[in-house]
Amino acid sequence: MRNKKPTTDFFRLIFGSFFRWWWAAITGSASIASWLFVSQKGILLTPFIFGILVLLGSALLFLVSSSVYQSWLIYQQHFTRLRIAGFQKCDSYGGEYVFLLEGKTGVAEGTVIELKRFCAGVEVPIALVEIKEKNSKG
Numbered sequence: 001m002r003n004k005k006p007t008t009d010f011f012r013l014i015f016g017s018f019f020r021w022w023w024a025a026i027t028g029s030a031s032i033a034s035w036l037f038v039s040q041k042g043i044l045l046t047p048f049i050f051g052i053l054v055l056l057g058s059a060l061l062f063l064v065s066s067s068v069y070q071s072w073l074i075y076q077q078h079f080t081r082l083r084i085a086g087f088q089k090c091d092s093y094g095g096e097y098v099f100l101l102e103g104k105t106g107v108a109e110g111t112v113i114e115l116k117r118f119c120a121g122v123e124v125p126i127a128l129v130e131i132k133e134k135n136s137k138g
Contacts, residue, residue, distance in 0.1 A: 010075050099129050107131050
């Protein structure tokens, strides 16, 4: 169940509320403040104030880029979850059927997981599965 345009949806989710509300509030208040409080001569920036502004801008740029990177890692983990690759008859392990799962996660053998599926728009549990062994694909 991969989304057809996951990257654009991801950026829309991450930046949507910020640019809609916060960006409008920050730029709007800065525009009004500059119109009300700045004289016609302009503002003289001393080297110290300019350095502080550069430092704050760099810190803001670093925080934004690191939060985008961290959110991208979280987003990518969505596609590394375990997926059901097959369901077949098997007389091993003391049961009738075996689920074949694939994924890049490091789930330990002996772990019990719950399998869920969507039915009429509702997520419902369908089975409890114990991880028994891994092959070369994981």
